[in-house]
Amino acid sequence: MSAMSEQTSVAQPIRIAIVDDHPLVREGLAARIATQPDLRVCCEAADPDSALAMIRARRPDLAIVDVALKQGSGLDLVKALSGDGNGPKMLVVSAYDEELFAERMLRAGAHGYVNKQELHGSVLEAIRAVLAGEIYLSPGLAQRLASQAVSGRRSAQGLELLSDRELQIFELIGRGAGTRAIAAQLHLSVHTIESHREHIRAKLNLRNGTELLRRAVLWTLESRA
Amino acid sequence: MSAMSEQTSVAQPIRIAIVDDHPLVREGLAARIATQPDLRVCCEAADPDSALAMIRARRPDLAIVDVALKQGSGLDLVKALSGDGNGPKMLVVSAYDEELFAERMLRAGAHGYVNKQELHGSVLEAIRAVLAGEIYLSPGLAQRLASQAVSGRRSAQGLELLSDRELQIFELIGRGAGTRAIAAQLHLSVHTIESHREHIRAKLNLRNGTELLRRAVLWTLESRA
DNA sequence: TCACCGATGGTGGATTCCACCACGACACCT
DNA sequence: AGGTGTCGTGGTGGAATCCACCATCGGTGA
Numbered sequence: 001m002s003a004m005s006e007q008t009s010v011a012q013p014i015r016i017a018i019v020d021d022h023p024l025v026r027e028g029l030a031a032r033i034a035t036q037p038d039l040r041v042c043c044e045a046a047d048p049d050s051a052l053a054m055i056r057a058r059r060p061d062l063a064i065v066d067v068a069l070k071q072g073s074g075l076d077l078v079k080a081l082s083g084d085g086n087g088p089k090m091l092v093v094s095a096y097d098e099e100l101f102a103e104r105m106l107r108a109g110a111h112g113y114v115n116k117q118e119l120h121g122s123v124l125e126a127i128r129a130v131l132a133g134e135i136y137l138s139p140g141l142a143q144r145l146a147s148q149a150v151s152g153r154r155s156a157q158g159l160e161l162l163s164d165r166e167l168q169i170f171e172l173i174g175r176g177a178g179t180r181a182i183a184a185q186l187h188l189s190v191h192t193i194e195s196h197r198e199h200i201r202a203k204l205n206l207r208n209g210t211e212l213l214r215r216a217v218l219w220t221l222e223s224r225a
Numbered sequence: 226m227s228a229m230s231e232q233t234s235v236a237q238p239i240r241i242a243i244v245d246d247h248p249l250v251r252e253g254l255a256a257r258i259a260t261q262p263d264l265r266v267c268c269e270a271a272d273p274d275s276a277l278a279m280i281r282a283r284r285p286d287l288a289i290v291d292v293a294l295k296q297g298s299g300l301d302l303v304k305a306l307s308g309d310g311n312g313p314k315m316l317v318v319s320a321y322d323e324e325l326f327a328e329r330m331l332r333a334g335a336h337g338y339v340n341k342q343e344l345h346g347s348v349l350e351a352i353r354a355v356l357a358g359e360i361y362l363s364p365g366l367a368q369r370l371a372s373q374a375v376s377g378r379r380s381a382q383g384l385e386l387l388s389d390r391e392l393q394i395f396e397l398i399g400r401g402a403g404t405r406a407i408a409a410q411l412h413l414s415v416h417t418i419e420s421h422r423e424h425i426r427a428k429l430n431l432r433n434g435t436e437l438l439r440r441a442v443l444w445t446l447e448s449r450a
Numbered sequence: 451t452c453a454c455c456g457a458t459g460g461t462g463g464a465t466t467c468c469a470c471c472a473c474g475a476c477a478c479c480t
Numbered sequence: 481a482g483g484t485g486t487c488g489t490g491g492t493g494g495a496a497t498c499c500a501c502c503a504t505c506g507g508t509g510a
Contacts, residue, residue: 021342024250024253024348025253027256027257028248028249028250028251028252028253031253032252116247163486165487176439179467180466189491191492192488195490198468201468208496209468209497213438213442214442217443218442388456390457414459415497416459420460421458422499
């Protein structure tokens with residue numbers, strides 16, 4: 001909405017950080033934000049690690065974060081930031097419209113979740129809402145989440161059953177990463193990854209690692225990053 | 226917006242169509258193109274079907290196409306356009322840096338392939354190159370493709386240098402069958418299958434069985450078109 | 451004939467998988 | 481406070497698989 005009554009000129013613009021691994025998306029966001037005189041992009045990052053450092057150093061008012069950052073899933077970034085105490089507001093943008101991620105992100109401390117598909121011009125709306133202290137969700141997504149909550153049905157493909165960690169590992173498997181590589185990337189023991197694999201297999205009713213890999217590859221293709 | 230008549234220095238601006246299902250990416254591209262006085266975005270589309278109609282109607286000089294369009298994979302779009310005869314140049318942008326996709330796209334008639342990751346500022350470079358009649362590839366991608374061609378064997382996906390047996394087994398792998406299952410189904414020794422796997426890996430320049438499985442799954446998916 | 455390749459199969463060592471277990475942290479219930 | 485559950489992290493040991501060589505046999509082409 002255009003209820004900008006307390007527009008205190010451009011003396012103190014609201015500072016926004018953008019975290020996305022696609023330069024094009026960053027530029028698209030920046031272009032939109034540039035249309036608003038009281039908003040300003042203060043810094044950008046392409047991966048969660050540098051993003052965390054950057055945000056802690058620059059202390060923006062709002063951070064726009066992509067779910068699917070190449071290493072370390074963005075979920076960790078949101079968790080870390082929300083654990084920081086008086087951190088920025090966090091608006092998550094995603095290529096997935098999965099209720100799956102929205103729920104997790106909000107639980108992890110995000111203040112809004114917008115799908116890249118749905119935002120014809122609604123990012124700004126989302127930004128305003130989040131800055132005002134509200135929780136913002138893409139319209140379609142909000143509806144699906146609501147109807148899902150009513151019917152109690154949660155079975156997209158059984159993936160809801162996976163915990164955050166498990167889902168993250170599932171995603172990495174889908175990208176073609178082997179157990180060893182995942183362990184290295186996440187700084188975890190190989191045994192831990194294997195343990196997670198096993199739990200994932202159990203929850204998804206998969207017999208062997210081959211079926212798991214297959215499922216993961218298929219899924220990451222369908223809901224592309 | 227910034228659709229001002231710029232015909233002062235350039236009588237005939239080059240007209241570009243953008244096809245991507247993410248509005249943000251479209252805007253990012255448009256923002257970059259807007260910095261060039263002789264280039265102009267003439268139309269946009271979010272899905273392959275409307276894109277095809279649009280491009281045939283508007284006849285742009287260049288079409289920038291995302292691989293990962295929701296329905297119909299963008300590959301079909303490129304094929305259709307290149308089958309049209311005197312169609313536009315086609316530059317493919319992708320979230321994947323997979324050699325696989327690049328190769329298929331180029332063979333389908335695309336004139337360039339850029340990864341969304343790599344393009345810090347190089348889309349314009351790519352656009353220029355493609356318009357000039359060259360074939361453009363992301364630097365990293367070009368390098369990998371080249372080294373692949375030098376080291377091992379040249380190959381469209383390399384699949385045509387598989388023997389009949391190997392191709393058959395490759396397909397079964399793609400369907401999710403394990404080595405043991407394949408052996409049983411073909412009434413062969415497990416060792417034989419493993420031997421074939423090894424040969425396939427060698428011919429396709431794949432390091433481990435995981436990559437093989439991944440490649441096989443991808444292929445059996447994309448070959449539905 | 452000879453050299454090569456495709457299909458089949460093997461050996462042995464490295465790697466990975468997998469079932470089962472364990473412990474600490476945290477949440478939720480009553 | 482206790483009890484129960486799940487989550488994340490690790491481990492062990494045996495089974496399965498992978499993988500780099502190697503071998504045989506039959507066909508095909510120089």
